[in-house]
Amino acid sequence: MLEVINLTCVRGTRRLFRDLNFSAHEGELIELRGPNGSGKTSLLRILCGLAAPAAGEVRWNGQGIRSLAEEYFASVAYLGHQNAVKDELSALENLRISSAVSGKRLDNREARRILSRVGLSEQQNLPARVLSAGQRRRLGMTRLLTSPAKLWILDEVLTSLDDTAMNLSREFIGNHLQQNGIAIVATHQDLNMGGARGQRLQLS
Amino acid sequence: MFGWLVWRDLILAWRRRADVLATLFFFIIVVSLFPLGIGPERETLRTIAPGVVWVAALLASMLSLGRIFGNDYQDGTLEQLLLTPQPAYLVVLAKVLAHWIVSEIPLVLIAPVLGVQFGLSQNGLAIVVVSLLLGTPVLSVIGSVGAALTLGLRAANVLVALLVLPLYIPVLIFGSGAVQASVTGSSPQAWLLLLGAMLIVSLVFAPWATSAALRISVE
Numbered sequence: 326m327l328e329v330i331n332l333t334c335v336r337g338t339r340r341l342f343r344d345l346n347f348s349a350h351e352g353e354l355i356e357l358r359g360p361n362g363s364g365k366t367s368l369l370r371i372l373c374g375l376a377a378p379a380a381g382e383v384r385w386n387g388q389g390i391r392s393l394a395e396e397y398f399a400s401v402a403y404l405g406h407q408n409a410v411k412d413e414l415s416a417l418e419n420l421r422i423s424s425a426v427s428g429k430r431l432d433n434r435e436a437r438r439i440l441s442r443v444g445l446s447e448q449q450n451l452p453a454r455v456l457s458a459g460q461r462r463r464l465g466m467t468r469l470l471t472s473p474a475k476l477w478i479l480d481e482v483l484t485s486l487d488d489t490a491m492n493l494s495r496e497f498i499g500n501h502l503q504q505n506g507i508a509i510v511a512t513h514q515d516l517n518m519g520g521a522r523g524q525r526l527q528l529s
Numbered sequence: 530m531f532g533w534l535v536w537r538d539l540i541l542a543w544r545r546r547a548d549v550l551a552t553l554f555f556f557i558i559v560v561s562l563f564p565l566g567i568g569p570e571r572e573t574l575r576t577i578a579p580g581v582v583w584v585a586a587l588l589a590s591m592l593s594l595g596r597i598f599g600n601d602y603q604d605g606t607l608e609q610l611l612l613t614p615q616p617a618y619l620v621v622l623a624k625v626l627a628h629w630i631v632s633e634i635p636l637v638l639i640a641p642v643l644g645v646q647f648g649l650s651q652n653g654l655a656i657v658v659v660s661l662l663l664g665t666p667v668l669s670v671i672g673s674v675g676a677a678l679t680l681g682l683r684a685a686n687v688l689v690a691l692l693v694l695p696l697y698i699p700v701l702i703f704g705s706g707a708v709q710a711s712v713t714g715s716s717p718q719a720w721l722l723l724l725g726a727m728l729i730v731s732l733v734f735a736p737w738a739t740s741a742a743l744r745i746s747v748e
Contacts, residue, residue, distance in 0.1 A: 375608055376748045399614035407605025411537075413544040422540075423606075425533040427613045468609075 332381035359528030365511040402474035408465030412454035538627030556589035578647035579708030617740035633665035677742035
């Protein structure tokens with residue numbers, strides 16, 4: 326369970342939000358909404374432990390994430406604005422190497438299966454620099470499929486994806502929630518997750 | 530995971546080998562300029578050789594510091610690396626090791642060839658190699674602190690030089706001291722031991738500083 330207690334975020338001299346409180350339980354979706362510059366990305370980066378809040382605390386299963394450090398990182402998958410895709414490597418190499426670096430080795434067959442799942446079968450041996458923005462996004466999404474993380478933190482997952490890929494990411498999030506995962510998603514589009522439990526959080 | 534990260538960086542370096550070669554040629558050219566500028570007088574060349582080789586090595590390795598974290602920072606890989614369940618210390622160590630293999634080992638290998646231009650004896654050339662082998666990892670690991678602190682800043686290259694070059698001074702003194710000792714016929718052992726001590730101390734402490742700096746930079 327993720328708890329957010331009296332969280333305050335300051336960027337430069339501007340206070341983005343103060344005394345934010347919410348919690349996310351197993352199987353819940355937190356949909357984060359708000360205009361540009363309202364602090365969605367800052368909040369997500371605090372939640373995954375990349376940034377420190379000005380005040381307040383984030384707790385994972387009752388313990389502060391700052392003290393858990395690596396133990397917490399093992400339960401988080403973060404998909405930010407950048408896809409963490411290496412231009413010089415092929416799609417297949419990107420997937421296999423990034424997954425091995427974060428601790429899960431994939432053999433060639435598994436990696437191919439995952440790539441075909443996100444619709445990149447034909448591009449698997451192309452260097453990532455020739456992929457389109459949407460294809461790179463899809464490649465970034467494979468991180469979610471290989472990671473054993475319970476908490477997904479997703480920043481604008483739907484940007485530059487076509488309809489098929491949008492539905493695919495909805496399906497991934499849905500499956501994850503069904504397996505008692507937690508997803509925190511910042512988005513401008515409607516996620517339309519149907520029956521998902523959870524709440525919508527509006528930043529202003 | 531450590532091995533995979535090193536392996537990944539080696540593949541990436543291989544696919545961008547022009548960058549690596551540029552640093553190597555910089556080293557070769559800087560070292561070769563001195564005999565041309567100073568003239569062929571054997572004694573003078575032999576006296577300046579240790580300093581020239583070492584100063585050139587410092588400058589060349591400084592040129593490549595931006596590559597340790599720069600690309601990973603730009604495409605978002607760095608934040609993913611910091612979110613892996615391994616300690617950031619190991620991530621830093623893996624990247625520093627890869628940087629050393631890619632950018633410093635070639636300098637070490639080419640240095641004896643360049644040393645011949647200065648009329649160094651066989652023994653002198655051997656000490657050049659040994660001192661560089663001990664000293665260049667220190668350059669990489671100390672340099673990584675500067676590289677991490679200046680990530681994403683404008684004029685990062687100049688800042689890195691200002692931050693890191695003063696910290697390189699002890700390495701320069703011990704490294705060129707060792708070569709100088711062998712040129713003048715005394716034993717370089719004490720200098721090499723000091724270099725080795727610096728290597729151990731910097732390997733233990735600098736990656737902590739680097740990982741703290743990385744956390745600040747990605748925030």
